[in-house]
Amino acid sequence: MRADLDPTLPARARAAVVATRVVNALSRRLGAGSGTVAGGHVGLAVDPRLLEHLAAGRRVALVSGTNGKTTTTRLLAVALEGSLGRVATNATGSNMPTGHVTALAVAPPGTSAVLEVDEGYLPGLVGTLVPEAVVLLNLSRDQLDRTNEVRMVSNRWRRALAGSHTTAVVANADDPLVVWAALPSAKPIWVAAGLSWRRDAVGCPACAGRVEFSGAEGGGWACACGFARPRVDVALDGDEIVLSDGRRHRLVLALPGRFNRANAAMAAAAAATMGVGWEESLRQIAAVGEVAGRFSVVEVGGCSARVMLAKNPAGWRELLDLVAPGERPVVVGINARVADGKDPSWLWDVPFERLRGRQVVATGERCRDLSVRLHYADVAHRTVRDEVAAVRAAWMAYGGRTPGGRAADDGAAFGSADVGNAGAADVDFIGNYTAFTGVMSRATERTCA
Amino acid sequence: MRVSLRVVVVHPDLLGTYGDGGNGVVLAQRARWRGIGAELLEATSDGPLPAGDMYCLGGGEDAAQAASAERLRADGTLARAVERGSPVLAVCAGYQILGRTFAAADGRPLAGVGLLDVSTAKGTGRRAVGEILAEPLFADLPVLTGFENHGGLTVRGPNVDPLARVESGVGNGDGTDGAVTGRVVGTYLHGPVLARNPALADLLLSWATGLSLEPLDDAEEAALRDERISAVRARHAGRGLLCLGRYARSVLGRS
Numbered sequence: 051m052r053a054d055l056d057p058t059l060p061a062r063a064r065a066a067v068v069a070t071r072v073v074n075a076l077s078r079r080l081g082a083g084s085g086t087v088a089g090g091h092v093g094l095a096v097d098p099r100l101l102e103h104l105a106a107g108r109r110v111a112l113v114s115g116t117n118g119k120t121t122t123t124r125l126l127a128v129a130l131e132g133s134l135g136r137v138a139t140n141a142t143g144s145n146m147p148t149g150h151v152t153a154l155a156v157a158p159p160g161t162s163a164v165l166e167v168d169e170g171y172l173p174g175l176v177g178t179l180v181p182e183a184v185v186l187l188n189l190s191r192d193q194l195d196r197t198n199e200v201r202m203v204s205n206r207w208r209r210a211l212a213g214s215h216t217t218a219v220v221a222n223a224d225d226p227l228v229v230w231a232a233l234p235s236a237k238p239i240w241v242a243a244g245l246s247w248r249r250d251a252v253g254c255p256a257c258a259g260r261v262e263f264s265g266a267e268g269g270g271w272a273c274a275c276g277f278a279r280p281r282v283d284v285a286l287d288g289d290e291i292v293l294s295d296g297r298r299h300r301l302v303l304a305l306p307g308r309f310n311r312a313n314a315a316m317a318a319a320a321a322a323t324m325g326v327g328w329e330e331s332l333r334q335i336a337a338v339g340e341v342a343g344r345f346s347v348v349e350v351g352g353c354s355a356r357v358m359l360a361k362n363p364a365g366w367r368e369l370l371d372l373v374a375p376g377e378r379p380v381v382v383g384i385n386a387r388v389a390d391g392k393d394p395s396w397l398w399d400v401p402f403e404r405l406r407g408r409q410v411v412a413t414g415e416r417c418r419d420l421s422v423r424l425h426y427a428d429v430a431h432r433t434v435r436d437e438v439a440a441v442r443a444a445w446m447a448y449g450g451r452t453p454g455g456r457a458a459d460d461g462a463a464f465g466s467a468d469v470g471n472a473g474a475a476d477v478d479f480i481g482n483y484t485a486f487t488g489v490m491s492r493a494t495e496r497t498c499a
Numbered sequence: 500m501r502v503s504l505r506v507v508v509v510h511p512d513l514l515g516t517y518g519d520g521g522n523g524v525v526l527a528q529r530a531r532w533r534g535i536g537a538e539l540l541e542a543t544s545d546g547p548l549p550a551g552d553m554y555c556l557g558g559g560e561d562a563a564q565a566a567s568a569e570r571l572r573a574d575g576t577l578a579r580a581v582e583r584g585s586p587v588l589a590v591c592a593g594y595q596i597l598g599r600t601f602a603a604a605d606g607r608p609l610a611g612v613g614l615l616d617v618s619t620a621k622g623t624g625r626r627a628v629g630e631i632l633a634e635p636l637f638a639d640l641p642v643l644t645g646f647e648n649h650g651g652l653t654v655r656g657p658n659v660d661p662l663a664r665v666e667s668g669v670g671n672g673d674g675t676d677g678a679v680t681g682r683v684v685g686t687y688l689h690g691p692v693l694a695r696n697p698a699l700a701d702l703l704l705s706w707a708t709g710l711s712l713e714p715l716d717d718a719e720e721a722a723l724r725d726e727r728i729s730a731v732r733a734r735h736a737g738r739g740l741l742c743l744g745r746y747a748r749s750v751l752g753r754s
């Protein structure tokens with residue numbers, strides 16, 4: 051992707067763009083990294099206001115939240131591309147300003163941009179980039195040995211968005227911390243996107259009281275102080291998106307799971323605020339089968355595995371719900387490196403009990419911690435430290451049969467909307483961050499993407 | 500079934516940051532695996548604390564910790580249960596609030612529940628974050644392994660014993676970890692601590708039931724313990740060698 055320098059940029063910003071591109075190309079050539087962070091650092095050193103300059107004249111949308119931001123960023127970019135042409139977007143894992151600089155430095159002037167943003171950086175970027183739309187997915191606890199106060203993040207978002215009068219905020223109405231952040235914004239669009247992990251949301255952000263949830267997920271919530279779930283503009287009803295004016299749009303996805311239907315609804319709602327019609331964006335979104343490898347089917351250890359990433363209790367809940375009704379063996383991979391959080395105590399916040407009765411293999415550098423957790427959940431399992439060997443062991447334990455024959459049965463078990471491209475997989479693999487990337491780096495061939 | 504045991508996890512909505520609810524799961528399962536009926540109750544902070552046979556408290560953030568302490572003091576159930584001899588396991592923030600005083604977010608001392616003769620102040624240095632190993636000082640327990648993550652320094656009064664002597668890590672901040680009075684046990688170890696130290700779980704269970712418990716097959720726990728204990732000791736040995744090497748180089752360099 052070679053783009054000419056934007057002649058309207060100030061001289062200093064032009065120099066910074068050149069520096070960014072050169073350093074990224076060098077770092078890629080030297081194999082020092084994916085070539086998205088180092089250049090951004092240098093570019094920002096040359097011109098601290100580089101992002102502001104690069105964003106001028108572009109239509110920008112930002113996506114943030116604890117879970118689903120990589121997927122939603124991709125879905126929104128795809129939704130816009132049909133109408134707006136190529137869209138600049140950041141590579142996975144580069145969701146801080148250095149990554150944003152790199153994404154914009156290689157994009158031709160005037161290209162629209164959809165950027166995934168780390169929760170902590172969102173307030174600053176709302177100020178510098180003046181986005182047309184901001185998508186707020188959810189807020190819950192993440193890597194535990196990093197200080198992460200979700201309540202504080204919600205307040206910081208709130209202050210930033212209250213001052214941004216031209217930004218449409220597409221917000222999850224089912225997450226009180228997201229609603230708190232979006233409420234004072236000029237143009238909130240409320241989407242009933244669900245919230246499977248409520249434990250971080252029971253303390254009312256508006257008073258010292260307690261948020262009460264009524265009924266199942268997607269039900270209402272309210273605090274005695276009057277802070278309550280707003281009337282929603284966009285809701286999910288099975289395989290349809292329902293708008294507040296009664297219009298319905300069919301939602302067909304190659305990606306599996308309720309949470310991905312919610313991500314798609316958020317992305318399409320944001321696209322609608324940017325002038326792309328629902329039917330058009332949902333048609334584009336339908337074709338996305340994997341996002342940065344997640345939910346793809348890869349060849350590992352001589353068999354095929356559907357690979358999934360979960361980074362925190364909320365994400366694990368969603369994926370366990372997805373795989374639990376299935377039939378194929380489940381391999382769970384846990385590491386505890388810096389990127390994962392070095393304390394795997396959070397395993398006890400995850401309802402692994404849902405895997406009872408399934409063929410389960412525990413793997414990864416912290417497979418022993420997982421094994422103890424599964425033991426207390428009464429989940430019979432084997433423990434195989436090496437991830438690839440674990441996938442193979444799971445497949446062999448299941449009989450080492452080739453895929454294909456079971457696909458139809460699995461489809462019935464998942465419900466038609468949840469099959470995705472999983473029909474061809476022998477094994478389901480769910481890993482936390484470095485366990486997932488470890489398997490991906492050792493996968494030999496993608497059978498489906 | 501000889502006994503039916505009620506395990507209460509105290510205020511998981513306030514003290515549930517580090518998976519410490521798992522301590523309740525471990526206690527209930529280890530009872531059930533021995534044929535003892537066990538019920539696990541998650542007692543959220545919006546209601547009175549229910550009566551139980553044993554109680555677990557976990558870690559939490561500053562504001563949540565203060566709210567929990569205030570409710571427990573007003574409620575009184577926990578103090579009455581301790582008087583009756585019910586075992587209590589309190590971890591991290593839960594441990595701090597069972598003391599005489601603990602620190603608010605701004606450092607101000609707040610009144611604790613007063614079940615342990617300890618006081619906790621905000622530390623001035625870096626948070627203690629990492630693996631911790633500690634040698635228990637009572638009941639003939641094997642070495643305790645866990646993960647700590649706290650900024651508090653805890654000082655013991657005359658009416659309380661330390662739980663353990665720290666081999667690696669920070670704990671209370673004076674070379675010991677935790678505190679024990681009667682059947683109330685406080686510690687800084689997450690993990691959850693009972694998943695990584697089943698002997699401590701069984702000690703609490705024997706206190707609660709009055710039974711001497713037959714051993715269980717703890718193969719998974721033993722494998723995890725071996726791995727964590729040797730990982731910490733290997734890192735220590737590595738650091739020792741590194742220091743020795745630096746020392747040798749400085750001596751040789753000087754001559």
Ligand SMILES: [Zn+2]
Nearest residue numbers: 254257273275
């Ligand atoms: Zn309120």
